Amino acid sequence: MFIERNFFEEWMRRIIGRLDHLESRMKKPDRPSYVVDGEKLLDNQDLCFMLHCSKRTLQRYRVAGLLPCRRIRQKTYYLESDVANFIREYLKPIRKEKTQKDAEE
Numbered sequence: 001m002f003i004e005r006n007f008f009e010e011w012m013r014r015i016i017g018r019l020d021h022l023e024s025r026m027k028k029p030d031r032p033s034y035v036v037d038g039e040k041l042l043d044n045q046d047l048c049f050m051l052h053c054s055k056r057t058l059q060r061y062r063v064a065g066l067l068p069c070r071r072i073r074q075k076t077y078y079l080e081s082d083v084a085n086f087i088r089e090y091l092k093p094i095r096k097e098k099t100q101k102d103a104e105e
Contacts, residue, residue, distance in 0.1 A: 034077060041070070041077035050083070051091075066090055 034041040044055050051058075058076075061067035068082045 034072060036070075036079065040080050041072075042080060042083060043075060043077055047078055047083065051087075061086070061090075 042050070044058055047053075047058055048055060058067065062069050062076070067078065067086045070077050070079070
């Protein structure tokens with residue numbers, strides 16, 4: 001089965017054009033990032049990825065007063081410095097205790 005070269009090239013242009021169109025529609029717009037006093041704000045999704053935890057865990061930290069947050073347009077944000085302080089104060093000692101137990105065994 002032979003296809004004329006012009007016919008094949010025309011169809012390939014159509015297919016490639018359609019794929020380019022679909023690709024441009026699939027690209028997600030960049031999420032807006034907020035800055036307060038020169039400090040970047042992280043949202044729940046960013047922090048969940050960073051701390052390897054769920055949104056519910058972040059809520060527990062907020063309710064316990066361990067992790068300060070700010071609300072902007074019904075969305076929760078955290079200052080980078082607050083997150084760094086939280087990690088330094090509450091997450092590092094847990095890891096140190098585990099390593100000390102491992103060393104004793």
